[in-house]
Amino acid sequence: MVVRTSVTSDQIRVVRAQKGLKSRISEIYSRRELLVFLVKKELSTKYRNSTMGFAWSMLNPAFMLGVWYFVFQVVMRTTIPDFVVYLMTGLIAWNFFAVSLQSSSAAVVENAGLVNKVSFPREVLALAKVGQAMVFFVLQLSVLIITMAIMRFVPNFSQMYLLIPAVIDLVLFTSALCILVSALNVYYRDIQHFIEVLLFGWFFGSPIVYSYTATLATHLANRHLTWLYLANPMADIGMTFDRVLYGIVYYKTKGVGAYILPTFSTTWFFGMLGGIFLGSLILMLIALKVFQKLEVNFAEEL
Amino acid sequence: MNSVSIQGVSKRFRLPDQRFNSLKERVLHFGKVPYHEFWALKDIDLEISEGTTTGLLGRNGSGKSTLLKCIAGILQPTSGQIVVKGRLASMLELGSGFHPDLSGRDNVYLNGSLLGFSKKDIDKRFDSIVEFAELSEFIDSQVKHYSSGMYARLGFAVAVNVDPDILLVDEVLAVGDEAFQNKCMDRIKQFQREGRTIVLVTHGTDQVRQICDYAAVLSKGDLVYSGDSLESIRSYRDILVTDANDDSVHLEVAENEPEGEPLGVWDEKSNPKYGEDLLNVGVSKGSEFYKDRTIEIVSVTFRDKLGVVCNSVMTAEPLIVEFEYKSCNIDEELFAVFSIYSVRGEIIFRNFFQDGLYSNIKLSQNGTIKFNIDQVPLLDGTFKVSLELLNRENQVIFQRDSLDSFSVTNPTKNVGLVNLQIKPSVE
Numbered sequence: 001m002v003v004r005t006s007v008t009s010d011q012i013r014v015v016r017a018q019k020g021l022k023s024r025i026s027e028i029y030s031r032r033e034l035l036v037f038l039v040k041k042e043l044s045t046k047y048r049n050s051t052m053g054f055a056w057s058m059l060n061p062a063f064m065l066g067v068w069y070f071v072f073q074v075v076m077r078t079t080i081p082d083f084v085v086y087l088m089t090g091l092i093a094w095n096f097f098a099v100s101l102q103s104s105s106a107a108v109v110e111n112a113g114l115v116n117k118v119s120f121p122r123e124v125l126a127l128a129k130v131g132q133a134m135v136f137f138v139l140q141l142s143v144l145i146i147t148m149a150i151m152r153f154v155p156n157f158s159q160m161y162l163l164i165p166a167v168i169d170l171v172l173f174t175s176a177l178c179i180l181v182s183a184l185n186v187y188y189r190d191i192q193h194f195i196e197v198l199l200f201g202w203f204f205g206s207p208i209v210y211s212y213t214a215t216l217a218t219h220l221a222n223r224h225l226t227w228l229y230l231a232n233p234m235a236d237i238g239m240t241f242d243r244v245l246y247g248i249v250y251y252k253t254k255g256v257g258a259y260i261l262p263t264f265s266t267t268w269f270f271g272m273l274g275g276i277f278l279g280s281l282i283l284m285l286i287a288l289k290v291f292q293k294l295e296v297n298f299a300e301e302l
Numbered sequence: 303m304n305s306v307s308i309q310g311v312s313k314r315f316r317l318p319d320q321r322f323n324s325l326k327e328r329v330l331h332f333g334k335v336p337y338h339e340f341w342a343l344k345d346i347d348l349e350i351s352e353g354t355t356t357g358l359l360g361r362n363g364s365g366k367s368t369l370l371k372c373i374a375g376i377l378q379p380t381s382g383q384i385v386v387k388g389r390l391a392s393m394l395e396l397g398s399g400f401h402p403d404l405s406g407r408d409n410v411y412l413n414g415s416l417l418g419f420s421k422k423d424i425d426k427r428f429d430s431i432v433e434f435a436e437l438s439e440f441i442d443s444q445v446k447h448y449s450s451g452m453y454a455r456l457g458f459a460v461a462v463n464v465d466p467d468i469l470l471v472d473e474v475l476a477v478g479d480e481a482f483q484n485k486c487m488d489r490i491k492q493f494q495r496e497g498r499t500i501v502l503v504t505h506g507t508d509q510v511r512q513i514c515d516y517a518a519v520l521s522k523g524d525l526v527y528s529g530d531s532l533e534s535i536r537s538y539r540d541i542l543v544t545d546a547n548d549d550s551v552h553l554e555v556a557e558n559e560p561e562g563e564p565l566g567v568w569d570e571k572s573n574p575k576y577g578e579d580l581l582n583v584g585v586s587k588g589s590e591f592y593k594d595r596t597i598e599i600v601s602v603t604f605r606d607k608l609g610v611v612c613n614s615v616m617t618a619e620p621l622i623v624e625f626e627y628k629s630c631n632i633d634e635e636l637f638a639v640f641s642i643y644s645v646r647g648e649i650i651f652r653n654f655f656q657d658g659l660y661s662n663i664k665l666s667q668n669g670t671i672k673f674n675i676d677q678v679p680l681l682d683g684t685f686k687v688s689l690e691l692l693n694r695e696n697q698v699i700f701q702r703d704s705l706d707s708f709s710v711t712n713p714t715k716n717v718g719l720v721n722l723q724i725k726p727s728v729e
Contacts, residue, residue: 012385012386012387013375013385013386013387013390014383014384014385014386015372015373015375015378015379015383015384015385015386031415031418033415033420033421034415034416037411037412037415037416038412040408040412041401041404041408041412044403044404044408045401045403045404048403049403113398114398114399114416115376116376117376117394117395117398117399118376118392118394118398118399118416118417119374119375119376119392119418120416120418295378296378297316299371299376299377300315300316300317
């Protein structure tokens with residue numbers, strides 16, 4: 001005879017139509033181990049049955065890098081020095097965002113079997129996709145570091161600490177959007193396809209393959225539209241990445257000088273990143289609320 | 303103390319008449335997506351005390367699985383709330399969280415984690431899970447190479463080995479071979495001894511009789527009965543019989559069709575719900591040749607020992623089955639063949655018409671054909687009756703398929719199909 005220990009108060013669970021946001025967040029947090037398992041599952045199954053296997057996670061961005069390098073460096077003769085580093089820096093942040101958003105839009109729909117049979121906070125499904133992209137992000141970052149070492153390129157160590165708030169913003173903003181679209185996509189399956197188009201446009205609205213300062217900045221400033229460009233969190237985060245990892249703000253060649261990166265001060269960066277953090281936090285709360293609202297009818301829609 | 307307290311729970315499903323999943327369609331039909339509402343659960347109140355085993359009985363679509371999903375937290379009730387005290391593991395579908403490309407080992411961890419258990423918990427129990435599932439040889443191969451039995455075994459093993467306080471089971475005990483089923487049953491019984499709470503959805507009244515302390519009966523979203531498990535079975539039987547006989551009402555209408563049509567032939571379309579429960583006894587072969595000889599069954603009545611109309615009897619009590627007929631113009635001697643079928647369509651009994659034990663009958667224009675069963679030798683279940691009339695050349699002149707059913711309630715704890723008087727003796 002096994003003596004059952006009495007149930008503690010934290011094991012009391014109430015199932016009802018609407019639960020508070022706070023209990024929801026603590027529920028998601030309490031299932032973080034599940035998140036780790038789901039990320040592992042994503043990673044080990046994504047490239048299963050393909051000959052190259054996990055190598056695709058690196059080959060894909062490498063190929064993208066090659067194409068952009070060819071177009072901008074060889075064809076268009078960009079003025080950006082050490083263009084490979086500039087390109088990689090921007091692409092690392094962008095790939096994290098784009099891969100997360102793209103894959104998480106289908107996260108709930110493709111796990112319909114689970115959603116209908118097992119009880120767990122479903123937001124985790126979207127977050128698992130973000131987690132998976134995070135692994136790729138770290139891998140690509142290490143490739144960048146190796147590239148820098150080979151090229152003897154010195155990043156901007158003095159402002160390296162800016163990378164911390166930039167990554168926090170990037171993860172928070174991405175996660176919030178991912179949770180939102182994963183729920184919306186259950187009701188509107190178009191979202192998945194719309195996101196593809198959206199990401200294509202968004203990519204060119206962010207300083208990844210081109211330098212904002214060297215191209216758009218003066219045009220936009222003349223029309224008082226600088227704020228519009230900077231309202232895109234991915235532009236701001238990209239700029240921070242560039243400032244820290246690339247760091248060539250002003251470049252002088254053959255006596256002609258040009259600004260490659262914006263000349264924002266550290267304070268400006270902190271202000272900008274702080275703003276994004278607050279904005280993302282609000283977006284996250286909205287996303288969780290919307291998810292909770294839509295979740296009630298998931299079983300019927302899937 | 304109550305482990306699960308269901309307080310005024312209702313669940314509404316909105317079933318769209320048409321599906322509009324794309325944005326264009328949604329915009330075009332904005333705010334006017336045609337749907338009809340369907341209440342799967344209507345204001346259910348149910349207390350499940352700690353350490354008890356409760357069965358949820360009901361027909362398909364009665365809402366029992368919806369209720370279980372609400373307890374599990376998979377569905378959220380439209381109104382009301384459910385308070386669950388303790389760790390809960392649900393077995394709604396075995397291995398539902400399994401990913402075919404992952405190894406058995408990885409799936410155990412993923413599945414356990416989905417059920418809400420920590421890696422440490424699973425580490426501790428991993429060996430017993432594998433041992434229980436009898437899969438130690440295959441634990442590192444991908445589960446897509448597993449047979450469905452292996453799949454279900456692993457799923458069951460994870461769910462029962464993770465030490466839940468409350469176990470929810472949805473008709474999953476019928477997996478694997480007999481040996482494994484026994485093992486599952488043993489584990490369920492062990493759970494009961496350990497004072498865990500079990501909620502079990504089932505069609506099998508035998509299961510309820512064997513393992514449940516209490517049962518709740520649901521019908522069309524309403525809680526019809528909750529309490530003692532034997533009483534519940536009776537209540538569930540009543541629903542089955544009432545529904546079955548309701549269904550046959552419009553079948554009798556179909557029988558009153560113009561003359562010359564073969565009589566009493568089962569029309570599957572008129573009631574697909576029960577089609578699966580009935581055995582197709584064969585079309586009345588004689589009807590082609592005996593079109594001029596007609597008989598119309600007005601009603602089929604079941605009576606108990608006092609002659610009271612009654613659709614359910616107790617085991618070992620007498621039962622009278624009456625077929626009332628009219629407009630009979632058959633003047634030759636006939637053999638009446640009476641059959642009893644289980645709901646699955648197996649023949650429980652059919653009298654053989656040539657062995658002289660059953661005397662020939664001659665029918666007047668209107669009347670009643672009666673069959674007396676002195677002691678119903680059946681245990682639990684719903685049974686259907688049919689009548690065939692044969693002439694001397696063994697040709698079927700009339701056939702009434704098994705549309706009418708009666709139920710038998712077994713007051714004992716005996717399990718099975720037939721009632722035997724068993725007395726052990728030692729020599």
